[in-house]
Amino acid sequence: MLSDLIQLRKDLHKHPETSGEEKETAKRIKGELEKCGADEILTGLGGHGVLATFRCSSKNPEKRLLFRAELDAISVEEETNLPYQSSLKGAMHGCGHDGHMTILIGLAKELHKNRPKEIDVYLLFQPSEETGEGAARVLEDDRFKELNIDHGFALHNLSGFAENRIICKSGPFAAxxxxxxxxxxxxxxxxxxxxxxxxxxxxxxxxxxxxxxxxxxxxxxxxxxxxxxxxxxxxxxxxxxxxxxxxxxxxxxxxxxxxxxxxxxxxxxxxxxxxxxxxxxxxxxxxxxFRATINSEEGAEVIMNVSEKQGLDYKELNAPFPWSEDFGEFGQQFPIAIFGLGAGQDKPPLHSEKFDFNDNLIPAGIAMFRGIVDYYQSM
Missing domain, CATH: 3.30.70.360 (Alpha-Beta Plaits)
Structure with missing residues (x-):
């Protein structure tokens, strides 16, 4: 499965689309979700957003969890000279959203193989994260309002931290x-x-x-x-x-x-x-x-516990990051928690023309998300 996911990630990297223009990316994601046996796939959320539903095997959910990835790329000319370098001049996946999408597709594959008994899982591929407009538009969609989500989770790869280290804190996480x-x-x-x-x-x-x-x-x-x-x-x-x-x-x-x-x-x-x-x-x-991204106490505790169970190094943040993340908008509707996934201390920074997502993070990202589902299932 990992080799297929890495190939998907590279294909997504080669064909970036900036905020509000993610039509072909959304189409590709929808096709991947169909292969994973999603019970329902909604499209056109907040623009080109895609949401897949994986219902629990009991058909009687005790919890409804949301996991989010971002569809959009940034407006930077790529200078990596990789075989899968961006084919679109002036746009590249310089923030790692190609990797985040791939991790969520990996979770979809895991859910296809093994549905939780009493947890409904929603996978959201959100548009226009980079402009701070996508989450609010998704929340305005009546189809999304009907989901009654209990908690939302997300991750973001972070250059400058040890590879596969989990970085989190309760309360303010990003400005x-x-x-x-x-x-x-x-x-x-x-x-x-x-x-x-x-x-x-x-x-x-x-x-x-x-x-x-x-x-x-x-x-x-x-x-x-x-x-x-x-x-x-x-x-x-x-x-x-x-x-x-x-x-x-x-x-x-x-x-x-x-x-x-x-x-x-x-x-x-x-x-x-x-x-x-x-x-x-x-x-x-x-x-x-962008609203401030405020992690719930419950969500941060779950992330810490799951990281320990997965054998991943955990770092407690002392202060929130100064950058912004559109995921914070969802916190107005239900509790949320986002964690950083260390990409390596020597990797180019986010939004750099030299940036490329570290594929070694894919298994850890999937394990964390699947672990969160299993954590709630065991409660």
């Missing part, structure tokens, strides 16, 4: 984040007559310096609270034009959704103050929102 795009609109003019236009540069400078200064208290309050200016776009490389519009991007992060909202409100207040001195237009929109 919430949101992108803020500020648009400043004035009026273009000839650079010889700047007074005939409205150049936004001074307002842009004020916004950046004011936000940096006013957000110091937010940053100092907790080490997970962060804000960074991610881009500035104003004008072109031309010396005869006074630009008339600009865009500024910020990302705010926090391990608390409440603190994240506080930070966003403060940025709105700063914008309202600065734009009073600008006769043009200043607007703000939120993009790529």
């Amino acid at each position: 919430g984040s949101v992108g803020l795009e500020i648009s400043v609109k004035g009026a273009f003019s000839h650079a010889a007559y700047p007074e005939r236009g409205l150049n936004p540069s001074v307002t842009v400078a004020q916004l950046i310096t004011e936000i940096d200064a006013r957000m110091k208290a937010f940053r100092d309050e907790n080490e997970s609270n962060k804000i960074v200016c991610t881009y500035i776009k104003m004008g072109e490389r031309a010396f005869g034009i006074s630009p008339g519009k600009a865009r500024i991007g910020f990302t705010i992060r926090s391990a608390s959704d409440e603190k994240l909202d506080t930070g966003v409100k403060l940025v709105y207040e700063i914008i309202d103050k600065v734009k009073q001195d600008f006769t043009g237009q200043v607007s703000l929109k939120k993009v790529e929102p």
